Amino acid sequence: MKQSRKALAALGLAGEDPHPPPSSAKRFPDGAQYRVEIPSTEGPAAFHALLVEADRIGVPVHRVSQGSGIMLLTDDEISEMAQLGTARGIEVNLFVGPRATFDIGAQAYSPAGKTLGLSLRGNDQLVYAVEDVHRALGLGIRSVLVSDIGLLAVLGWMKRSGEMPDELILKTSVMMAPANAASARVLEDLGATTINVPSDLTLPQLASIRAAINTPIDLYVEAPDNIGGFVRHYEVPEFVRVGSPLYVKLGLRNAPDIYPSGTHIESTAVALSKERVRRARLVLDMVARYAPDLEISPTRPLRRQS
Numbered sequence: 299m300k301q302s303r304k305a306l307a308a309l310g311l312a313g314e315d316p317h318p319p320p321s322s323a324k325r326f327p328d329g330a331q332y333r334v335e336i337p338s339t340e341g342p343a344a345f346h347a348l349l350v351e352a353d354r355i356g357v358p359v360h361r362v363s364q365g366s367g368i369m370l371l372t373d374d375e376i377s378e379m380a381q382l383g384t385a386r387g388i389e390v391n392l393f394v395g396p397r398a399t400f401d402i403g404a405q406a407y408s409p410a411g412k413t414l415g416l417s418l419r420g421n422d423q424l425v426y427a428v429e430d431v432h433r434a435l436g437l438g439i440r441s442v443l444v445s446d447i448g449l450l451a452v453l454g455w456m457k458r459s460g461e462m463p464d465e466l467i468l469k470t471s472v473m474m475a476p477a478n479a480a481s482a483r484v485l486e487d488l489g490a491t492t493i494n495v496p497s498d499l500t501l502p503q504l505a506s507i508r509a510a511i512n513t514p515i516d517l518y519v520e521a522p523d524n525i526g527g528f529v530r531h532y533e534v535p536e537f538v539r540v541g542s543p544l545y546v547k548l549g550l551r552n553a554p555d556i557y558p559s560g561t562h563i564e565s566t567a568v569a570l571s572k573e574r575v576r577r578a579r580l581v582l583d584m585v586a587r588y589a590p591d592l593e594i595s596p597t598r599p600l601r602r603q604s
Contacts, residue, residue, distance in 0.1 A: 311479045312506050319505035322542040324512060330595035331542035333360035334582070335516060336574050337549055340366055340559035342378040344571040349386065351575040357582065358597040359575070361389040361545060363443055363469070366558040368430040369395030373437055380438030387598040391441040391469050392434055394449065396426045400558075415473040416445035424449060428456075435462065445471035447488065454489020467491050472518065472525055477503075479510035486511045492545065497521040497528050505540045516545040520577055527551045531581050535589035546581060548574045 303313030325331060339345050339362035352359050362383070368376065376392070383390035397416040398406040401423065405411035418424050427449050431442050440463065444450045450470065456462040472494040476482040485493055494516040495507060508515065517537055521528045529551055530537075538544050550570055559567050585592055 306480075309480070309483075310510070311483070312509055315500070315502035315506045316509075317502055319501040319536075319540045321539050322505075322508050324508070324542055325593075326514065326543040326595055328595050330593040332538045332544045332546050332592065333514075333595045334358055334578055335361040335363060335545045335547045336571065336578065337363045337518075337547055338365050338522075338556065338567070338574070339379075339571055340364055340556065340567040341371060341564070342375055342382065343564050344567045345379055345382050345390075347568045348571045348575055349382070351572045352578075355576065355579045357575050357578045358594065359386075359388055359578075360595055360597060361391055361441075363391040363393070365393050365443075366556075366560075367395030367397070367400075368392045368434045368439075368442070369426075370558050370560065373433075376434060376437040376439060384438070389441050389467065390439060391443050391467065392439055393443040393471070394427045394445070395430045396423045397445060416471060417474075418446040418449055424452065428452060431462070431466075435466070440465055441467035441469060443469045443471055444490075445473045447474060447485075450485065450490060451488045457489060469516065470494055472497070472516075476507065479506045482507045483510050486513050492516055494518075494547075497526050497530075497549075501533075501536055501540050504537065508541050514543040514545055515541045516547050517541065518547045518549045519581060520549050520551060522549040522553065522555070523551055524555055525549075531584055534581050535585055535592060538585070538592050539589070546578075548577045548581065550574055550577065 306313050336348055336359055379390050398414050398419050401419045403419055406414045418427055453468055468490050469492045470485050470490045475494050475496045476485055477496050482493055492514045497518040519530050519534050553570055556563055556567055
């Protein structure tokens with residue numbers, strides 16, 4: 299195996315997963331080690347409810363993300379979410395709309411074809427995805443969620459060429475999560491500015507990825523059922539120590555898959571968002587109990603919503 303390990307080292311990658319995993323010296327620009335992300339915030343109603351609950355129980359929220367897609371939000375809804383985020387200093391991340399599971403192809407639903415994930419089918423769908431991003435940018439959004447490697451490459455090129463703003467955050471989806479350092483490096487090289495890794499990584503595996511990239515890592519510490527349903531709250535202090543800078547991402551086990559969401563299930567989306575905030579409180583209490591020295595990014599002062 300020496301030759302294979304040497305080949306990885308020549309690429310600037312660790313030749314093996316480190317045991318024990320070292321502490322990461324990398325940080326967010328403000329010097330903090332971790333931030334909190336509440337996913338599946340499917341519109342303004344869920345965002346408002348989330349903020350009320352966060353204020354009520356004292357949960358700092360740094361990012362909210364949405365999964366149904368930009369194309370399934372009205373202009374007014376997107377603008378309202380952007381304005382809420384700006385007012386509270388919260389990053390609003392919206393999923394690019396088109397995906398294989400919305401299309402007419404059947405392979406994405408077959409047992410073997412599920413590896414297609416949420417990829418884009420054909421160049422027309424790729425164009426629709428770029429249009430989705432342009433529309434979101436025009437309505438004040440500066441963070442998008444990408445699940446197709448080709449789209450990531452296109453958006454990365456458009457940023458570098460000046461066709462899209464340099465401050466645009468390109469977040470990669472858990473549906474294309476890299477399970478090793480080489481794959482994570484590829485996403486970073488293509489333009490990813492924050493990378494969602496698999497929710498079932500071991501600490502040494504997470505450490506290998508962290509050593510290979512500088513971008514923040516997003517990690518579900520409680521994962522939805524359709525990506526494993528793991529509840530790893532007790533491990534969060536070590537995740538942060540090893541993976542910093544890290545977004546602690548609160549999904550929800552034993553909850554329905556609500557994509558694509560809409561007003562027909564808005565009450566469910568709101569209830570799920572509130573419970574994700576409660577789960578975040580549980581995790582933050584755990585960090586305070588076992589690793590109080592870990593640094594979380596500051597947020598704007600919490601305030602009660604009217």
